């Protein structure tokens with residue numbers, strides 16, 4: 042079910058170094074978190090795309106018809122559908138681009154839960170947990186199986202998912218899904234330029250992206266946690282201060 046199994050310690054998505062035993066680097070793991078955070082809002086936009094306001098009846102001359110065809114965006118309809126198309130979300134199956142979002146996420150939760158140690162979160166052991174796996178081969182979001190809950194479930198399991206060889210495939214498929222959704226909703230997550238230069242390449246191309254923790258360099262791909270960025274800017278400011286005092 043996995044192709045091209047990456048060596049542990051190398052990111053299977055971008056081939057950068059990953060922490061020992063991880064198959065995604067922190068940057069690509071952050072992609073996954075960001076995409077999962079983006080999906081619930083995108084679902085709202087997709088639902089709106091189902092019936093574009095004021096869209097005409099696509100030139101069918103529908104005036105006077107009792108049941109004129111709805112101006113539905115079929116691509117959005119497919120993505121929001123409840124359907125199951127065979128072994129959806131199977132890490133080896135990237136042929137079906139019509140898999141709806143809900144079954145896609147549920148199938149990936151199943152893949153992750155299958156490998157999750159049975160000593161993990163369990164409602165009896167940890168009643169406060171918002172998510173649990175019961176038994177270890179079945180994923181169940183505690184508050185129901187909506188797309189939002191699947192996103193929350195998967196987000197909670199990202200730290201575990203990155204240790205699975207399938208993580209690179211999750212990254213690839215989720216990225217492809219988001220590109221497909223964004224083409225329909227005409228949206229991109231907002232990026233915010235940061236003030237400090239990149240500590241790796243010194244260009245002023247550092248940005249934060251909505252939904253993602255890490256700050257990344259658009260020029261060289263270097264990334265920092267917010268804490269590392271704060272340290273970096275503090276160090277820059279103090280060196281500027283020193284320069285000023287000695288000038």
Ligand SMILES: [Zn+2]
Pocket residue numbers: 052053054055056057065066067068069070
């Ligand atoms: Zn990576």
Ligand SMILES: [Zn+2]
Pocket residue numbers: 239240241242243244258259260261262263
């Ligand atoms: Zn850089």
